[in-house]
Amino acid sequence: MTVYNTFISRLKLNYAAGTLLAITAAGSLILFAPLNLPSEEYYWLSGVLFFSICVMFALEWSVFTMQVKPIRNCFAKEGGSYSGLQTVYIRTHRLPVLAVKRILGPHLFGLLLPAAGLTLWLIYIGKLSIPYYYVLLASIGVIIVAGMHALLEFYLTSYTIRPVLMELSSRSLRLYGKELSLGGRVLLSIRRKLRWSFFMIGAFPLLLFSLSVQFRMGGKWMDIDSSYWQWAVYILAVGFGFAFIGSRLLTREIVLPIQHLYEKMAEVKVGQIRSGASDLFSDEFSRLVSGFNHMLRGIKVQAERNNQLLESYFATLAAALDARDRYTAGHSLRVAEYAVEIGRLAGLSDEELQDLRKTALLHDIGKMGIPDSVLLKEGQLSDEEWERIKQHPVLGEAILKRIEPADAMEPFLPGVRSHHERYDGAGYPDGLKGDQIPLFGRIIAVADAFDAMTSDRPYRKGLDEDKAIAILEEGRGTQWDPYFAELFIEAYRNKRVKKQAQ
Incomplete structure (x- = not known):
């Protein structure tokens, strides 16, 4: 409860200081105005004023107690649920806005309505001899001072709640192992907060000064000609206009760099780390931009290293698989090269080409689960042995599913499982047909078949490349996707023509 007790003490201190300021400012408008009243009327x-302040305090205390009750209950007992802590956490974040409502609600009307009503009644029964318009001026002054008090209370409360938020987060981690968070929710936008703050800081002193001038003039303002009032209205309009425009310019000056950094953070979140934040600012935001770009460069270096490690990991797996059979050495690497070439001709994005390469490197990873007696058999396979061979796409998918994190392997699973499907539906393991076959599976099937046909085997010598191309051409639309097969065939023939020309 130490954190809570300190928190309440600071809230009370902030409130007392703000209330004293408000009462002093509002009371001085009346008590120190040149009213020339008898001492009895001052009493x-x-x-x-004393009665109205008592009413204000009574209403204020009841609302304040209601606002902090959930927080008090949370600190009064250890434990509770995680959802309960999250609710109190959000409630604590709302306290600055609730403080403003408390000032402009019970605080304002608890003071203003009784004071104005009693003063008008005393004037009516003859106990006070002040003009009625003084009550109107004083009421406007109270509203202005209450607004200034609400502004101070908002920012003081925003600072005061931070230890409470830290304690709630610490308790959540200790009890449930979870962090408390707003989850990106914006309870009050910085644009709205700053606009109102800057406007009030500029406009309220001007209004308060204008009111005090009216009080000091007493009834003499009725004898002033219209040119004075035109001048006064003009000055007020200029002051309000300056406060209005200035508040928006100042807000934009602060919000723009924040928004720029937020947009760059959103790009980083989805993996776009190529472009840093623009150094368009000459104030402290320049340091933030520099720090962000420095962090981004570190992320780029780490991402490149991770990608190199991942590439090496995939290549090592492929090499380990190919090393089981000297006749298929380099098969996975060659299939990856052919597949990427087809993908590039088909207009795949850089990210898709990277995933395609990794999928092709691992397309036969399931053969690690096939015994050497079957996989390396030099003679003809029995039906049972052939069925075991045909299971390697399913085994490959199962192996990759065991690798953590699972979502990192997700893009490669469809291609690994489907690279032996046929376009006419006669393939394995699922008998998929046409566009039902995943994209990577259709591409790798062409690349795998070409390398398999042109590679030596224990039971046969590799085919001539032209012969393999002729078989691919013949099998378009039946065994292989006609589009990807055609791309590979055309690329091969174009290369051959260039070689002959040289």
Whole structure:
């Protein structure tokens, strides 16, 4: 409860300081105005102010108690549910806005309505001899001062709640192993907060000064000609216009770099780390941009290293598989090269080509689960042995599913499982047909078949490349996807023509 007690003490201190300022400012408008009243009437005014303050405090305390009750209950007992802590966490974040409502609600009307009502009644029964318009001026002054008090209370409360939020987060981690978070929710946008703050800082002192001038003039303002009022209205309009425009310019000056950094962070979140934040600012935001770009460069270096490690990991797996059979050495690497060439001709993106390469490197990984007696058999396979061979796409998918994190392997699974499917539906393991076969499976099937036909085997010598191309051409639309087969065939023939020309 130490954190909570300190928190409440600071809230009360902040409130007391703000209330004292508000009462002093509002009361001085009346008590120190040149009213030339008898001392008895000053006593009446003081009594009205004292009674109104008591009403204000009573209403204020009831609302304040209601606002902090969930937080008090949370700190009064250890434990509770995670969802309960999350609710209190959000409630604590809302306290600055609730403080503003407390000031502009019970605080404002608890003081203003009784004070104005009693003063008007005392004037009516003859206990006070002040003009009625003084009550109107004083009421406007109270509203202005309450607005200034609400502004101060908002920012003081925003600072005061931070230890409470830290304690709630610590308790959540200790009890449930989970962090408390708003999850990106914006309870009050910085644009709205700053616009109102800057406007009030600029406009309220001007209004308060104008009111005090009216009080000091007493009833003399009725004898002033219209040119004075035109000048006064003009000055007020200029002041309000400056406050309005200035608040938006200042807000934009702060919000723009924040928004720029937020957009760059969103790009990093989805993996786009090529472009850093633009150094368009000459204030402290320049340091933030520099720090962000420095962090991004570190992420790029780490991402490149991770990608190199991953590439080496995939290549090592493929090499380990190919090393089981000297006749198929380099098969996976060659299939990956052919597949990437087909993918590039088909217009795949760089990211898709990277995934295609990794899938092709691992397309036969399931053969690690096939015994050497079957996989390396030099003679003809029996039906049972052939069925075991045909299971290697399924075994490959199962092996990759065991690798963590699972989502990192997800893009490669369809191609590994389907690279022996046929376009006419006569392939294995699922008998998929046409476009039912995953994209990577259709591409790798062409690349795998060409390398298998042109590679030596224990039971036969590899075919001539032209012969293999002729078989691919003949099998378009039946065994292989006609589009990808045609791309590979055309690329092969174009290369051959260039070689002959040289």
